[in-house]
Amino acid sequence: MIYVGELADIPVGESVRVQGSVAIAVFNADGELYAIDDTCTHQDASLSDGWLEGCAVECPLHAACFDLRTGQPSGPPAKKPVRTHRVTVDDGLVYVEETVRVEARELARAE
Amino acid sequence: MQTITIVGGSVAGVRSAEALRAAGYDGRLLLVGDDPHRPYDRPPLSKAFLAGGVDEDAIALLDDVEVAELALEMRLGVRAARLDPAGGAVELADGSTIATDGVVVATGGRARRLPGTEGVAGVHTLRTLDDARALRAELRAGSPRVVVVGGGFIGAEVASTCRAMGLDVTVLDGLPLPMAPVLGPRIARHCVDLHAEHGTDLRPGAAVSGFATAPTADGPRVVGVELGDGTTVPADVVVVGIGIAPNTEWLDGSGLAVANGVVTDAGMVTDLPAVVAVGDVARWGPGAAGRRHEHWTSAGEQAAVAAANLLAGRTEATFRPTGYVWSEQYGRMLQLAGHPSAEDHVDVVDGEPDAGRFVARYVDAEGTTTGVFGMGDPRTFGRVRRSELRRRAAAA
Numbered sequence: 170m171i172y173v174g175e176l177a178d179i180p181v182g183e184s185v186r187v188q189g190s191v192a193i194a195v196f197n198a199d200g201e202l203y204a205i206d207d208t209c210t211h212q213d214a215s216l217s218d219g220w221l222e223g224c225a226v227e228c229p230l231h232a233a234c235f236d237l238r239t240g241q242p243s244g245p246p247a248k249k250p251v252r253t254h255r256v257t258v259d260d261g262l263v264y265v266e267e268t269v270r271v272e273a274r275e276l277a278r279a280e
Numbered sequence: 281m282q283t284i285t286i287v288g289g290s291v292a293g294v295r296s297a298e299a300l301r302a303a304g305y306d307g308r309l310l311l312v313g314d315d316p317h318r319p320y321d322r323p324p325l326s327k328a329f330l331a332g333g334v335d336e337d338a339i340a341l342l343d344d345v346e347v348a349e350l351a352l353e354m355r356l357g358v359r360a361a362r363l364d365p366a367g368g369a370v371e372l373a374d375g376s377t378i379a380t381d382g383v384v385v386a387t388g389g390r391a392r393r394l395p396g397t398e399g400v401a402g403v404h405t406l407r408t409l410d411d412a413r414a415l416r417a418e419l420r421a422g423s424p425r426v427v428v429v430g431g432g433f434i435g436a437e438v439a440s441t442c443r444a445m446g447l448d449v450t451v452l453d454g455l456p457l458p459m460a461p462v463l464g465p466r467i468a469r470h471c472v473d474l475h476a477e478h479g480t481d482l483r484p485g486a487a488v489s490g491f492a493t494a495p496t497a498d499g500p501r502v503v504g505v506e507l508g509d510g511t512t513v514p515a516d517v518v519v520v521g522i523g524i525a526p527n528t529e530w531l532d533g534s535g536l537a538v539a540n541g542v543v544t545d546a547g548m549v550t551d552l553p554a555v556v557a558v559g560d561v562a563r564w565g566p567g568a569a570g571r572r573h574e575h576w577t578s579a580g581e582q583a584a585v586a587a588a589n590l591l592a593g594r595t596e597a598t599f600r601p602t603g604y605v606w607s608e609q610y611g612r613m614l615q616l617a618g619h620p621s622a623e624d625h626v627d628v629v630d631g632e633p634d635a636g637r638f639v640a641r642y643v644d645a646e647g648t649t650t651g652v653f654g655m656g657d658p659r660t661f662g663r664v665r666r667s668e669l670r671r672r673a674a675a676a
Contacts, residue, residue: 212324218659220666229658230606230613231577245298245580246321248346 173204173256173263184226186217189267193254196237198224203237204254204265211247281381281554282307284590285370287360287530288386289313291321292559292579294341296384297352299587309352310378312370316357317409318342323576325412326437327608331444332416336409360387363534365552382590385531385542385550385557389524389574394429396491402502403491403518406434415519419445424516426450427505429488431458431472433607435521439480440609450513451475452486452505464622467640467653470633471614477636478610483513491518524574526561539563541572547595548586554593556586564599577604603651612636612656617665620651630660639664 173179173187173195184196192207194217203224207217214230225234225243233247240250255266284300286293289311297311313319319341328334347354359373363383370378391405404415418424419442426442428435431453442449455461459468475482487508493500504512528538536550537543541563548556548564557563559579563570573582578601588597607614620642631638637656641649641664649668654661 213328214658218662220662227662229662230615232604244302245295248343 170257170264170266173265176202176258176261176263179263182221184217184219184221186215187265189254189265192217193265193267194226195256195263195265196221196226198237202256202258202263204256205235205237205240206251206254208251209233209235209247210242210249210251216251281305281591283378283380284309284382284384285378285380286311286384286386287313287363287370288384288388288527288559288561289315289319289354289356290386290388290559290579291319291341291576292388292561292583293384293386294319295580295583296386296558296587297350299584300384300591301350303587303591305587305591307381309350310355310380311352312355312358312360312372312378314357314359314373315408318354318356320409321576322407325409326406326434327441329412330406330416330419330438330441332420339409360530363531363536363555365534365536365555381554383555384586384590385536385555385561386559386579387527387530388560389526391520392522392525394488394491394520394522397502397518397520400491400493400500400502401496401498402516403520405520406438407524415517418517419447422516423447425514426517426519427452427513427515428519428521429505430521430523431455431475431482431484432462432521432523433605435519436471436475436609437607438519438521439475440478443478443480443610448481449479450481450483450515452483452488452507452513454485454487456485458482458484461622463616463653464620464624464626464642466626470636470638470655471609474610474612474636524560526563526572528561539570541570543570545595546598547589548582548599549589549595554590556590558582558586573601575605577602613654613658615654615658615661616651617661618642618649618651618669620653624650626653629664631655631657641668 179197181197194207195204209228211233218229219226224237227234234243240253254268257264286296321339324339361373362371391407397403426447426449428439428451431451439449439451489508490506492504494503502518504514506512526541542557544557544564560574563572585597585599589595603619604617624642624644626640628640639654639660642651644650652665
């Protein structure tokens with residue numbers, strides 16, 4: 170478990186970046202917390218710097234959009250999903266549990 | 281339409297293929313390109329790819345699965361030689377002909393060269409994957425002294441990449457203040473200052489008059505760049521980044537209007553409703569106000585509009601450019617959105633220009649925000665852009 174911070178320090182519409190085995194971005198989307206890999210799968214950019222719209226974040230460089238719930242990109246320029254991670258809140262403190270790598274798209278294609 | 285042929289295999293062509301399928305087109309779809317490589321993304325060619333940080337796979341625009349999903353037939357490594365709208369055909373340089381109902385012109389441009397560089401080893405332009413490979417190989421051979429001709433985005437990015445590789449770099453630009461016609465004097469100054477701060481020798485107001493060469497067993501090789509004041513800047517490698525010329529020659533005799541690009545209406549449609557143009561080659565808009573956008577983001581935005589209009593058979597959608605451009609220099613992201621004029625007033629709204637991290641807006645004489653510029657702060661840039669510029673959702 171990675172300690173992220175106090176829930177009160179991540180207001181709605183905001184995000185923070187923490188370091189797991191790679192950088193992880195934690196978002197507060199209308200009160201729901203989500204965590205995904207911070208680095209855009211298109212080209213090197215920090216998604217925690219991106220724009221939050223509903224349950225999606227838009228990369229600040231080239232406007233690739235990722236669904237925070239699934240990590241899937243909605244279309245070009247990104248193709249590969251980002252990993253999603255479980256977020257828990259315990260007594261006002263936010264934690265992230267880093268997921269092992271799952272290439273969701275590869276799995277979906279194999280089905 | 282039963283067959284649509286996209287001529288040009290860079291980002292504008294690929295986004296057109298994706299947009300046509302997304303819009304429901306289920307007929308035959310071909311993509312013809314003179315570049316022998318699978319479609320790839322050009323922006324990294326002057327940055328991470330040139331530095332060696334990413335490989336060909338990382339910059340591919342389409343993988344095998346995507347090509348199959350798009351049901352896209354690709355004819356790569358062959359140039360389109362002629363468009364015959366009356367006969368409904370695209371003729372290729374290998375003598376073959378493609379019968380087609382619709383055409384997307386996405387032939388882009390080629391790097392402009394300087395006279396006296398033909399056949400001179402060590403003088404490079406940077407437009408294609410092969411260009412980038414050739415330049416990368418020379419940058420890695422020893423510690424060449426690099427001279428970049430042109431202080432625009434490409435030149436500045438190459439200089440930045442070379443400095444990160446530990447090479448001595450000189451940038452020559454004819455303007456007293458490079459970038460000023462695009463960014464205005466104040467923002468241009470902050471961008472240009474990055475060169476000196478990172479050890480690049482920028483020489484503004486430098487007029488290149490010729491190239492000094494030395495004979496080798498393989499022919500002449502560049503050893504210096506000659507300036508109008510009679511001096512010569514020693515060089516082992518020269519990179520010429522002075523813009524592009526649109527690839528329109530293949531359209532001669534087609535009946536399409538060509539004037540520094542393929543002339544289109546506001547919806548990327550040419551004089552012929554079955555022919556649209558996108559990307560660097562397209563000159564859209566009315567009459568003298570028509571202009572080309574040589575930008576990655578515009579290519580995608582135009583592709584969505586052009587695909588819709590091609591399938592509709594008339595102009596239903598119009599192109600509304602966001603004007604978004606980015607560059608990466610010396611570890612800093614430079615971002616611009618909107619359509620500022622070089623004369624607009626500049627307000628710094630966040631950060632410290634002298635620290636190389638700030639966001640500013642351009643304001644015209646009426647007090648309207650015309651553009652937003654950011655250096656080293658994508659997060660704040662995105663927020664200011666959204667609050668200051670009305671922005672439609674990016675076209676898919």
